[in-house]
Amino acid sequence: xxxxxxxxxxxxxxxxxxxxxxxxxxxxxxxxxxxxxxxxxxxxxxxxxxxxxxxxxxxxxxxxxxxxxxxxxxxxxxxxxxxxxxxxxxxxxxxxxxxxxxxxxxxxxxxxxxxxxxxxxxxxxxxxxxxxxxxxxxxxxxxxxxxxxxxxxxxxxxxxxxxxxxxxxxxxxxxxxxxxxxxxxxxxxxxxxxxxxxxxxxxxxxxxxxxxxxxxxxxxxxxxxxxxxxxxxxxxxxxxxxxxxxxxxxxxxxxxxxxxxxxxxxxxxxxxxxxxxxxxxxxxxxxxxxxxxxxxxxxxxxxxxx
Numbered sequence: 001x002x003x004x005x006x007x008x009x010x011x012x013x014x015x016x017x018x019x020x021x022x023x024x025x026x027x028x029x030x031x032x033x034x035x036x037x038x039x040x041x042x043x044x045x046x047x048x049x050x051x052x053x054x055x056x057x058x059x060x061x062x063x064x065x066x067x068x069x070x071x072x073x074x075x076x077x078x079x080x081x082x083x084x085x086x087x088x089x090x091x092x093x094x095x096x097x098x099x100x101x102x103x104x105x106x107x108x109x110x111x112x113x114x115x116x117x118x119x120x121x122x123x124x125x126x127x128x129x130x131x132x133x134x135x136x137x138x139x140x141x142x143x144x145x146x147x148x149x150x151x152x153x154x155x156x157x158x159x160x161x162x163x164x165x166x167x168x169x170x171x172x173x174x175x176x177x178x179x180x181x182x183x184x185x186x187x188x189x190x191x192x193x194x195x196x197x198x199x200x201x202x203x204x205x206x207x208x209x210x211x212x213x214x215x216x217x218x219x220x221x222x223x224x225x226x227x228x229x230x231x232x233x234x235x236x237x238x239x240x241x242x243x244x245x246x247x248x249x250x251x252x253x254x255x256x257x258x259x260x261x262x263x264x265x266x267x268x269x270x271x272x273x274x275x276x277x278x279x280x281x282x283x284x285x286x287x288x289x290x291x292x293x294x295x296x297x298x299x300x301x302x303x304x305x306x
Contacts, residue, residue, distance in 0.1 A: 003050070003058045005076070005260045007069040009271045012126065012168065012200065012236060013102055017069040018260065019059065019093070020076025021086060023049055027078040029106050030142040031130075033174055033208040035261050036077055044144040046084040046114070055085075056092050063098060071124070075104035076260060082109070087118030094121050102126060108147055111155025116162060126168045127156050129194075131178045132186035140177045157194045169196035170236075173203045173224055175214040184227050191231050201228060202236035206262045207297040207304065215298060250274060251282045255305075258292055262302035 007015040023041070026049070030039035063072075072093050074080045080103060083089075094101055100123040107127030109115045119125055129152075131137040137149040160167040169191065173179050191199055201224065204215040216224065225235060254268055263271075269279050283303060286292040293306040 001058055001062050001256070003055045004062050004066070005256050007066060007271065008073075008257065008261065009267060010071075010073070012170075013073060013124075014070035015068060015271070016071045016073040016075075016102070017063065017066050017099070018073050018075055019055065019089070020260065021050065021055060021074060021080055021083045021089060022076060022078035024077040026082065027106075028082065028108055028144040028147060029079065030209075031106075032140055032142065032177070032210045032213050033172060033204050035206040035208065038209045039078070039142075041078075042144055043082065044108075044146050046082055046109070048085050049083055050085075052085040052088055055089055059093060059096075063096065069099055071102045072099050073102045073104060074122075079106055079108065081105050081115050081118070084114070084118075087121070090118070090121045100124065106141070107156050108143065108152050109155070110159040111151055116159050119159070120163065123165045124168060125159070125163065125165065126170055128170050128172065129153070129156065129187070129190060130172055130174075131183060132190035133183065136178045136180075136183050136186075140174055153190050153193065156196075160194055160196060166197040167194075168198040168200060169194060171199075171201045173201065173216050173221065174208075175216055175220070177213075179216060179220065179224060184224060188228065188231065191228075198234060199228070199231055200234045200236050201225060207295045207302055250278070251286070254279075254282055254303075255286060255291055258303045259305040262295065262304045264300060264302055268303070 003019055005018045005020060007017045010016040025037060025039050026041040026043060027039045028044040030042055074086060080086055090101055102124040103119055103122050104126050107129060110127060130140050134149050203221050225233060257263060265279055269276060290306055292303050295302050295304050
């Protein structure tokens with residue numbers, strides 16, 4: 001499987017079968033908190049990165065092996081709307097009628113007509129909006145120089161008004177970067193303007209791209225939530241279900257998953273429905289072979305690709 005990964009335990013989507021249609025760390029943002037690491041190819045033009053026939057073949061030949069999943073999600077190692085084949089791929093996956101389709105996006109290209117058209121067959125679009133003023137936007141998302149936050153906000157609003165599915169807006173708060181009173185007031189205005197179907201907030205819970213980046217404490221997050229609750233803000237909750245039906249070879253699946261996102265041992269046990277002894281044995285072997293490493297963030301150990 002070159003393009004499929006998971007199913008991943010998602011705090012928003014339950015069990016999400018991912019399709020990664022972007023090469024590793026090709027993005028128009030270089031977010032300080034990104035769990036996949038720093039952007040190595042900062043671009044802002046849409047391209048065909050892979051032969052779409054190969055992505056379709058990967059899905060067609062493997063989706064039945066993946067067990068139960070609630071969503072098929074276009075996400076992964078970079079910004080998926082940079083791939084100009086995403087519209088074709090959404091239509092192809094939708095034709096199988098096996099799950100709802102979501103797209104995780106930074107929202108930066110939703111002002112483009114071709115991107116809007118490409119996403120119309122999805123069920124849920126989840127754009128991020130970590131800052132609603134240009135100064136904080138530059139600090140936390142470190143975008144391509146051509147991107148302006150006002151244009152992005154207008155683009156999300158325009159898409160939301162045209163889209164027949166649901167738009168869930170997500171904000172990830174980082175200590176001292178986008179949690180000031182000004183940031184919150186600017187965000188309030190933007191959320192009211194966009195009027196998303198859902199408005200979800202959270203903070204970092206996995207190792208970020210930059211070492212000095214800190215999550216909000218529970219008290220700090222609740223302070224922000226209290227400021228935003230009148231906008232029907234939801235706190236993103238942890239995932240707790242188990243995928244007992246996952247049929248792919250366990251070791252290969254674990255290596256694939258942690259190459260996409262850091263996972264704790266407990267999360268691996270949960271998503272694969274495996275016991276501590278089996279997961280520990282596999283992790284020890286992968287560590288010994290130098291395929292993975294362990295990283296501690298905020299006192300919690302995560303398994304990451306080495």
